[in-house]
Amino acid sequence: MTIRAQVASLLQRRGYVLTDAVLSALDDFLAIVRSEGADSDADEDPDEEDEEESENEESENEDEDQDEDAADGRSHAIACPHCGERIAIAIDLSGEDQDDVQDCTVCCSPIRVTYSVEDGRLASFSAEPC
Known part of the structure; x- marks a missing residue:
């Protein structure tokens, strides 16, 4: 069970409704x-497999909604820094590091998206208002 699933289960047991927000x-x-x-730790993250599973699960669900993404690209789910709605941001893991501006699909506000790619995998990701 992934860390994400464990925390989500704990939240549900505590009475929280797992809304998109x-x-x-x-x-x-x-x-x-x-x-x-x-x-803080140069060694490999022991939860790396959990992270990959979580990202893969999210990516599979988002890929159904984001079929227009490039074949070598993926998407990354974020909360829009302007409106707070959960949206999918297209990312390209086949290239180099990116620094781009994408519009929120809900409120149309610009979001600065920065991420780095290492060995075809997402190494870091940030999204902030422009």
Whole structure:
């Protein structure tokens, strides 16, 4: 069971409803924890498989909705920094690091998207208002 699934299960047992906003906040929290763990520990992350499973599950669900993404691209779910809605941001893992501006599909506000790619995998990701 992934860390994400364990925390989601704990939240449900505590009476929280797992809305899109709650799941988005959980994803953001786990991304911060992963980022801080990577900064403080040069060894491989023992939860790396859990992260990959979580990203793969999200990616599979989003790919159904985002068929127009490039064949070599993927999408990454975020909470829009402007409206808070959960949206999918297209990412390209076949290239180099990216620094781009994409519009929110809900509120149309610009979002600065920055990510790095290592060995065809997402190494870091950030999304902030422009």
